[in-house]
Amino acid sequence: MKSLVILGAGTAGTMMANHLNKKLNRKEWDISIIDERKEHHYQPGYLFLPFDIYKPTDIIKNIKEFIPSNVELIQNSIEKIDAKENKIVLAEGEIVKYDLLIIATGAKIAPEETEGMGGAEWHKSVFDFYTYEGALALRNKLREWEGGNLVVHITEMPIKCPVAPLEFAFLADSFFQHKNMRNKVNITYVTPLSGAFTKPKSTAALEHLLGEKNIAIESDFAIAEVNNDDKTIIDYGGRVIPFDLLVTVPTNKGDALMERSGMGDELNYVPTNKATLQSQAYENVFVIGDATNVPASKAGSVAHFEAEILTENILHYIKQEPLAASFDGHANCFIETGHQKALLIDFNYIHEPVSGTFPFPGVGPLQLLKESVLNHWGKLAFRWIYWNMLLKGIPIPFVGSHMKTAGKNF
Numbered sequence: 001m002k003s004l005v006i007l008g009a010g011t012a013g014t015m016m017a018n019h020l021n022k023k024l025n026r027k028e029w030d031i032s033i034i035d036e037r038k039e040h041h042y043q044p045g046y047l048f049l050p051f052d053i054y055k056p057t058d059i060i061k062n063i064k065e066f067i068p069s070n071v072e073l074i075q076n077s078i079e080k081i082d083a084k085e086n087k088i089v090l091a092e093g094e095i096v097k098y099d100l101l102i103i104a105t106g107a108k109i110a111p112e113e114t115e116g117m118g119g120a121e122w123h124k125s126v127f128d129f130y131t132y133e134g135a136l137a138l139r140n141k142l143r144e145w146e147g148g149n150l151v152v153h154i155t156e157m158p159i160k161c162p163v164a165p166l167e168f169a170f171l172a173d174s175f176f177q178h179k180n181m182r183n184k185v186n187i188t189y190v191t192p193l194s195g196a197f198t199k200p201k202s203t204a205a206l207e208h209l210l211g212e213k214n215i216a217i218e219s220d221f222a223i224a225e226v227n228n229d230d231k232t233i234i235d236y237g238g239r240v241i242p243f244d245l246l247v248t249v250p251t252n253k254g255d256a257l258m259e260r261s262g263m264g265d266e267l268n269y270v271p272t273n274k275a276t277l278q279s280q281a282y283e284n285v286f287v288i289g290d291a292t293n294v295p296a297s298k299a300g301s302v303a304h305f306e307a308e309i310l311t312e313n314i315l316h317y318i319k320q321e322p323l324a325a326s327f328d329g330h331a332n333c334f335i336e337t338g339h340q341k342a343l344l345i346d347f348n349y350i351h352e353p354v355s356g357t358f359p360f361p362g363v364g365p366l367q368l369l370k371e372s373v374l375n376h377w378g379k380l381a382f383r384w385i386y387w388n389m390l391l392k393g394i395p396i397p398f399v400g401s402h403m404k405t406a407g408k409n410f
Helices: 013-021 043-047 132-144 164-178 200-212 256-261 300-318 373-390
Strands: 001-008 028-034 040-041 060-062 072-074 078-082 085-089 095-097 100-103 108-109 148-152 185-190 216-218 221-228 232-235 240-242 243-251 252-253 283-288 333-339 341-347 356-360 364-367
Touching: 001 013, 013 028, 013 300, 013 373, 040 200, 040 373, 043 132, 043 164, 043 373, 072 252, 078 200, 100 300, 148 164, 164 200, 164 243, 164 333, 200 216, 200 252, 200 341, 283 300, 300 373, 333 373, 341 364, 341 373, 364 373
Parallel strands: 001 028, 001 100, 028 072, 100 283, 148 185, 148 243, 185 216
Antiparallel strands: 040 060, 078 085, 085 095, 108 252, 221 232, 232 240, 333 341, 356 364
């Protein structure tokens, strides 16, 4: 028997376990997945938790619910990957050997990378919402907060779900209007980018919305320090922005396991062929989701599209065939804009987000680059799709790995 090992039972790893359980010859291949966690978190739900839109029970389930019964789940921490010897070293020296390895270890926040960010005000007046703990602490703060300067801040790119900070700003505007205290809150969106987003067409639409909602934007802000005493953030050019409540997205990094294993770049992301999803250093190692360094969004939709491509390429690899399947960087994202509306954007490595309708050109029913109530309900419906289809590797009708939007076939 040959052994395929998946590191990480988050979104990407769980999808791959389900895809490959159906596709591999199980008389020839054992499949194992390693993760020390006992809970699976629906991470897009972290955005809604601070505003009491979702409850903790909406976004947390037992990790075992989504792993096929004939895939071995090893709940242990990983000390090191020895890629030259094709083995994984677990806690207390236990060894797991593999013939094929899939790295799906994700990305994590690293507030310690910025001076003062994890200091005395952490989870008091300085919060993240990219962790369950941070989102829950922020929910408790927002329930009692009486207003002032709210700063929504991104430290540096890349980050998981790059539109989430914008969504937070838009939802905050809606939240405080609903509480009849929007006039007591100044919202400022602070980004290291030169505009609201990475794609020019999206940036124009999103900056229009920021202005419409009276949300100020401070761009090209390269943070040097969070001053906990003065409650300010300071950039390397000396620009100072005061806050009463700072909602920040710290530096995102790949798992520290990559540093321990000598397999990551300076941010612990694994150098990966952006088309085939094969490790650039080891031919029997493949990488998916937030763990890669490919120039695509770090988002669940991207992992979904990558999983389709990676499944094909692993089957090619096993048969000693060329890796014919090619990932094009496809991403689509719902962007909550508040007041039960949302935008939808769809793009890839090469093409800008386009206008029109999705998934059917001219029919929709979802609008691209345009606010609509239906887009909002589409975003909320995705939670059901995530738990019941996406994680289990069940095809989502009309949504595939190659872009087909607004009458354009990319």
